[in-house]
Amino acid sequence: MKASKVVQKVIFYLVIFSLVISCISISTTAASTGKLGDINGDGSINSTDMTLLVRHILRQNILTGTAYSNADTDGDGNVTSSDLSYLKRYILRLISSFPGETANPTPSPTPSPSINLNIPWDWAGIIGTGQSLSVGATPILSSTQPYNNLKLSLGNLRVPPYDANSSQLKLVPLTEPIRNLATGFPSAYPGNLYGETPHTAMANQITAMVKAAGGNDYISVHTVVGESGQGMSVIKKGATDTGNTGRAYAASIFEVTAINRLAKASGKTYGVGGIILTHGETDCGNPNYENEMRQLWLDYNRDIKAITGQTQNIPMFVVQQHSYPSTGTSASTLAQWKAGVDYPGDIICIGPNYQRTYGGDNVHLTSTGYQHLGEKYAQVYYEKVVLGKDWKPLQPIKATKNGRTITVDFHVPVPPLVWDTTLPAPNQSSLTEWRNGKGFEVTANGSRVTINSVEISGNSVIITCANDLPAWGVKVGYAFTGGKARPNGTYRWGLLRDSDPFKGRSGLAQPNFCVSFEMAVN
Secondary structure, eight states: OHHHHHHHHHHHHHHHHHHHHHHHHHHHHHHHTTOTTOTTOSSOOSHHHHHHHHHHHTTSSOOOHHHHHHHOTTOSSSOOHHHHHHHHHHHTTSOSSOTHHHHOOSOOOOOOOOOOOOOOSSEEEEEEEESGGGSOBSSOOOOSOSSOOEEEEOTTOOOSSOOTTOTTOEEEEOOSSSSOBOSSSSOOTTSOBOSBOSHHHHHHHHHHHHHHTTOSOOEEEEEEOOOTTOOHHHHSTTOOOOSSSOOHHHHHHHHHHHHHHHHHHTTOOEEEEEEEEEOOSTTTTOTTHHHHHHHHHHHHHHHHHHHHOOOSOOOEEEEOOOOSSSSBOOHHHHHHHHHHHHSTTTEEEEEOSTTSOBOTTSSSBOHHHHHHHHHHHHHHHIIIIISOOOOOOSEEEEEEEETTEEEEEEEOSSSOOEEOSSSOOSSSSSSGGGTTTTTEEEEETTEEOOEEEEEEETTEEEEEESSOOOSSOEEEEESOSBOSOOTTSOSOOOOEEOOOOOBOTTOOBOOOBOOOEEEEOO
């Protein structure tokens, strides 16, 4: 009798096991014919599917067919960072279904992903100007060129005078250092460099992204003319050449003219795709800095187009500075963000620089920091110039108050907003009224207001202050007022960032951190 019951139990469990296997088989079959989120068609929705979607967004491995359809979690016919956000939330069990499950219940033909790469020239020029953070630091890291990117070699030519027709000039593989390093300070072109600049890492990252998207190649030719310690008055058009300063703009035009000649002699087309401005410390107290950036953009576009014959505008890419002054606020830091808002498409703020690794002086990046900056420049250049898309940093849209709370709404490149956990909390031993702000600052009629807490709500941050706010004179800032520098960092920083999965060739994850800003609260 007991044996009979045992046999019955075994048969029961065998039947159940068979049914489970059958269900799994059915589920797997359904996935292979189109189940949202199951990108690899294995019947499960997990981190493997997220990895495939990230690689598609980064153009490292383009999805097609059923995999593309399954990745379209919001059902809008396109696979973008929004689909990644929904997939992540599903895996974390924050949602139990995808918007696309109701957005398009009837199967439709799978759209074919089309990536139109804007590559109008054989050689794309990129001009780097600015001050010390534009001219690098030692040790040199990028000593080989894995692709076909180029720089201008002066040979034995002494400049100035600027002879763009000299037989000494030739194009050589882009490596660091770009030229011989400076032996003193200040030092102007061609002896203006101090080590590893962002340019070789930038060039190689652009090429890697174009190739991953199916392009044959992207060859950029880099001109680096910045002058350490010098303000806009020294790097602008018409600056006075003192022998040690004032050559940045003239050297840019000289190199563009020479490269244009060499391109024609080689049967190649050439135009300038971007201007990189890594600058602002000396102008931290300059109230006219935004206008001067705009004028620099106008001058470069007018003069370069006259040489190359290009009709395509040349955007200027700007990164914010956070080192000067070490206390108080910086006019140039605010202007570097505002210029991107006021002149969209012409001047593009790529975001802050505070999240990168700095040296012991809390002012200059390490060599790896310059590489990481170059990779970020490359990501934004690729989006704007190569893909032709508008690009904006993680930045505020508006700020409103109610009682003791302030709500700041943001443009978020890749949702969701999160608090970074790798950087220490700012304002812990100075500006302590804001120690709970994670980088946010509140003032009322010029006086600091104590922040009790900050929390993320969708694409907004809600700031709760210790007391009710006055009707007028309230401002909210973020990473805007200098305090005590963090180790291996600088004097202004915050913890708010997005969820951009971008990683450069160095392997470092580079989400978009929030810009430094200050604005009125309505």
